[in-house]
Amino acid sequence: MSSWVNRVLVIGLGLIGGSLAKALREQNAGACIVGYDRDEKEMQTGLRLGVIDEMATGLPEEVSRADLIVLAVPVKATEAVLEQIKPHLTDGTILTDVGSTKGNVVEAAERVFGTVPNTFIPGHPIAGSEKSGVAAADSQLFNGYKVIITPLPDSDPDATAKVDQMWRYTGAEVLSMDVARHDEVLAATSHLPHMLAFSLVDTLAREEENLDIFRYAAGGFRDFTRIAGSDPTMWHDVCLANKEPLLRQLDRFTAGLARLRTAIEEGDGDMMLGTFTRAKAAREHFSRILSDTASSNNMNNENVIFRAQPGGSVAGTIRVPGDKSISHRSIMLGSLAEGITEVSGFLEGEDALATLQAFRDMGVVIEGPNQGKVRIHGVGLNGLQAPPGPIYVGNSGTTIRLLSGLLSAQQFDTELSGDESLAKRPMERVAKPLRLMGAEIETGEGGRPPLKITGGQPLKAIHYDMPMASAQVKSCLMLAGLYADGTTSVTEPAPTRDHTERMLQGFGYAVDVEGSKVSVSNGGKLTATEIDVPADISSATFFLVAAAIT
Numbered sequence: 001m002s003s004w005v006n007r008v009l010v011i012g013l014g015l016i017g018g019s020l021a022k023a024l025r026e027q028n029a030g031a032c033i034v035g036y037d038r039d040e041k042e043m044q045t046g047l048r049l050g051v052i053d054e055m056a057t058g059l060p061e062e063v064s065r066a067d068l069i070v071l072a073v074p075v076k077a078t079e080a081v082l083e084q085i086k087p088h089l090t091d092g093t094i095l096t097d098v099g100s101t102k103g104n105v106v107e108a109a110e111r112v113f114g115t116v117p118n119t120f121i122p123g124h125p126i127a128g129s130e131k132s133g134v135a136a137a138d139s140q141l142f143n144g145y146k147v148i149i150t151p152l153p154d155s156d157p158d159a160t161a162k163v164d165q166m167w168r169y170t171g172a173e174v175l176s177m178d179v180a181r182h183d184e185v186l187a188a189t190s191h192l193p194h195m196l197a198f199s200l201v202d203t204l205a206r207e208e209e210n211l212d213i214f215r216y217a218a219g220g221f222r223d224f225t226r227i228a229g230s231d232p233t234m235w236h237d238v239c240l241a242n243k244e245p246l247l248r249q250l251d252r253f254t255a256g257l258a259r260l261r262t263a264i265e266e267g268d269g270d271m272m273l274g275t276f277t278r279a280k281a282a283r284e285h286f287s288r289i290l291s292d293t294a295s296s297n298n299m300n301n302e303n304v305i306f307r308a309q310p311g312g313s314v315a316g317t318i319r320v321p322g323d324k325s326i327s328h329r330s331i332m333l334g335s336l337a338e339g340i341t342e343v344s345g346f347l348e349g350e351d352a353l354a355t356l357q358a359f360r361d362m363g364v365v366i367e368g369p370n371q372g373k374v375r376i377h378g379v380g381l382n383g384l385q386a387p388p389g390p391i392y393v394g395n396s397g398t399t400i401r402l403l404s405g406l407l408s409a410q411q412f413d414t415e416l417s418g419d420e421s422l423a424k425r426p427m428e429r430v431a432k433p434l435r436l437m438g439a440e441i442e443t444g445e446g447g448r449p450p451l452k453i454t455g456g457q458p459l460k461a462i463h464y465d466m467p468m469a470s471a472q473v474k475s476c477l478m479l480a481g482l483y484a485d486g487t488t489s490v491t492e493p494a495p496t497r498d499h500t501e502r503m504l505q506g507f508g509y510a511v512d513v514e515g516s517k518v519s520v521s522n523g524g525k526l527t528a529t530e531i532d533v534p535a536d537i538s539s540a541t542f543f544l545v546a547a548a549i550t
Contacts, residue, residue, distance in 0.1 A: 004165050005031050005067035005094070009056065011081060013037040013046050015129055016098045017072025018137030022051045023170040026139045034062055037134070046134040063088040068162060071097040076237045079108035086112055094159045095120040096166075100186060102150045102179045104241040116152060119159040123149045124182065125172065126190075132231075143171030150179045187245035192253060194235055195246070197228040270377055274365040281360055314550045318543060320535035322347040322372060325471075328398050329503050330531045331355045332406065332479070334376035335364040335384070337507055339528030343374040346533055351396035358403060361387040378528050381482060386412035390450070393418045398472055400449060401430050405476035407453050408439035409483030417450035427451055430476045433464045437477075437484055461486030461522075471496035474518065478504070478511075481520040489519035506531075 008024065008031045010017045021033045035052035036059055037043050043055035056062040063069065063085045073081055078097060089095075095117065099105050102122045109116045127145040129136065147167040151160045167174045177185070204213050239246060256275075263271035322345040332355065334341030346352065348369050356374070360366055363385035367375040393399040393416060400416050404427070407414045417423075428447035435441060440454035461484040464477060474490050478500055481488030493516070501511045501518055507526040512519040 004029070004162055007032045007034065007065055007067050008166070009034045009036060009062050009066035009069045010052070010072055011036045011059075011069065011085075012072035013042045013051070013134040013137075014072060015132050015136050015138075015141070016125060016127075017070065018046060018051050018134040019139065019141040020070060020072065020098070020125075020166075020170065021046070022137045023139040023142060024166070025050065025053065027169045029166070029169045031067070034066070035134075036062060042134045046137070049135065049137070051134055051137045059084065060088040063093075064090055066093060068094040068096070068166065070166075071095070071099075073097075074234065074237055075099040075101055075104060075241045078105050079112060082109060082112040093119060094162055096123045096149075096163045098123060098125055099241075100124055100190065100238055101241040102182045103245075106152070106179055116154075118152075118154050118156040121149055121151050121155055121160050121163040122179065123147060123163060123167070124186070125167070127172075140171070142167065145172055146175055147172040148175050148177050148182055150177055150182050152179070183242050183245045184248075187242055187249045191238055191242055191246050192249040194227050194230060195239075195250065196253070197225050198235070201225050201228040270365050273367060273377070274363070277365060277367055278360050281357060314546045319345070319372070320537075320540040320543065321349075322533035323536045324349060324352055325398065325497060325499050326503070326531075326533045327352040328355045328396075328402065329475075329499055330533060331359055331366070331374070331376065332402060333503055333507050333526055334374075334378055334528065334531070335359040335362075335366075336381050336406075336482075337376075337378035337526035337528045338380045339378055341376040341378060341528040341531065343368075343376065343531045343533065344372055345535070346372050346374045347536070348372065350394055351398065354392070354394045354396045355399045355403075358387075358391045358393060358399060359384075361391055372533075376528075378526070381525060384410055386455075387414060390415040390417050393422065395419050395421050397422065397425055400427070400451065401472040401476050402479060404430050404441065404451055404453065405434060405478070405480035407455075408434050408437070408441065408457065408480050409459050410455050412455040414453045414455070415450055416453070423449050425449070429468075429470065429473055433462070433473070433477055434480060436462050436464070437480055437488070439480070459484035461488040463489045463491070466490060466492045469494040469496050471499070475500040478518065478520050482509070482522060482524070484522055487519050487521040489517055491517045503531075 010021045010033065013021070013035045017035070021035055024031065025033050032053050034054045034056050035043055035046045036056035046052045047055050069085070071078060071081055078099060097105055099122075102124065105122050106116060109120055125142050125145065125147045127142050129138065129141065149160070149163055149167070164174050204210060207213055259271070260275055262268070263275070324347050327347040328351070330341070330343045330346065331352070334343065346369050356366055356369070363383070364379055365377040391403070391414060393403070395418060400418060400422065403416060407416070423444070426447055427443050427449055431441045431443050431447070431451070437459045438457050439459060440457050442452040444450050459480055461481060466473060469492050474492055474496060477488060477490050495516070501513060504511050504520070504526075507529055509524045509526055510521070
């Protein structure tokens with residue numbers, strides 16, 4: 001590989017600094033890798049093990065010669081090291097660091113330099129090990145892991161690109177993030193879990209019968225508390241360095257724990273189920289993201305060749321996957337109903353799961369899905385709550401269009417977004433008639449997602465002659481019509497699927513159908529019911545063919 005810089009100085013030859021140096025050497029990054037550590041024996045070990053090319057005999061001289069300097073020191077030591085190297089830096093020398101907090105690093109640079117040099121690009125590798133010291137240096141430590149760099153508004157693009165390239169040489173995935181956002185994210189995902197583990201182990205260790213507590217601890221306890229074995233001094237420094245973001249996360253967690261305690265004390269089963277089901281669903285959702293199977297992935301546009309080999313006979317009994325359209329509506333109407341709706345045959349595909357998650361985000365307790373079975377604790381027509389943030393619907397056009405009608409009538413603001421594919425779909429076909437009803441909807445560029453819906457708008461009933469046949473548009477307006485003052489009617493130019501009309505009636509809501517005209521009035525209610533989602537004939541095709549050729 002061609003050299004991107006000539007000389008790299010790594011200050012601090014611990015696990016991170018040593019692993020970075022070793023990775024750059026093994027990848028033939030083209031630069032001379034120089035190591036410096038206060039402990040001369042560590043430098044000698046690094047040289048002997050091939051972690052570095054050279055050991056720094058004098059820090060001032062090496063700083064003046066370096067093209068890129070990596071501060072691989074504890075976060076509390078950053079300011080002192082910057083003061084030490086400041087007199088010897090030359091114009092254009094690139095600086096970066098590896099600390100797990102970034103706001104304090106930027107503040108330290110401001111105190112030392114007055115203004116943060118535009119060649120200082122803070123960074124943070126999300127990787128580590130329980131081992132320490134240069135002898136533990138592992139050239140594969142960052143391979144496949146994420147590194148976050150946090151360039152500032154005035155950062156030099158060339159310096160940023162070179163720090164980015166340095167981490168890519170190690171096999172890392174490089175992401176860019178705002179400094180403040182980085183510290184908030186790490187406070188939630190790394191610092192808070194460590195605090196909880198430290199606190200739990202310390203609390204239990206203070207119990208009189210602590211020996212039995214630890215003797216009979218199950219695997220879950222050991223897995224969760226493993227991180228309590230981390231370096232206390234390092235985490236003491238992290239707490240001080242990232243104090244405010246960490247306190248905010250601790251406050252949020254404390255409030256959530258207090259709500260759960262109250263639910264347990266009062267025997268509030270719905271509250272407990274809501275917490276547990278949302279947590280389980282969120283864990284599974286993030287697991288899919290981490291394993292690259294989430295619906296937010298880009299669709300594959302490459303040609304794929306499948307080769308079929310002769311196999312054995314096909315025999316057995318199956319249940320064909322459920323209809324997607326009805327699966328969507330079972331969640332929506334079950335959530336708006338009063339009572340508990342039992343669903344079987346629910347299609348556990350990404351689109352229907354997006355709808356399920358949207359209603360969980362709006363405070364509906366939903367158990368499952370488990371082998372197609374879902375239990376929905378309805379909140380009634382006026383029981384939805386504001387979601388914690390934008391509702392992400394993946395690639396589901398049904399979800400975003402039907403929800404736009406329902407959410408136009410709520411008292412809270414919402415935003416609906418999806419993946420790259422959904423972002424290309426037209427949304428004015430639902431936004432336009434909803435605006436006629438009094439809804440306040442803002443679409444993205446070209447009338448496409450995201451949709452921003454302002455809550456608290458009183459809706460009035462309209463009659464709408466659809467310019468083109470669409471079950472999604474018809475259903476969207478019918479859901480809005482549940483809340484609009486008067487009778488909302490839709491006339492379609494050609495027949496479309498009538499799942500919404502049939503299912504509303506199944507939930508006990510009056511719907512008037514006269515030929516191509518469908519009407520619904522406000523003032524009714526939905527009553528919980530049982531739904532057996534019928535199988536989807538298109539999904540059955542695979543099994544029909546398999547049976548036919550056996």
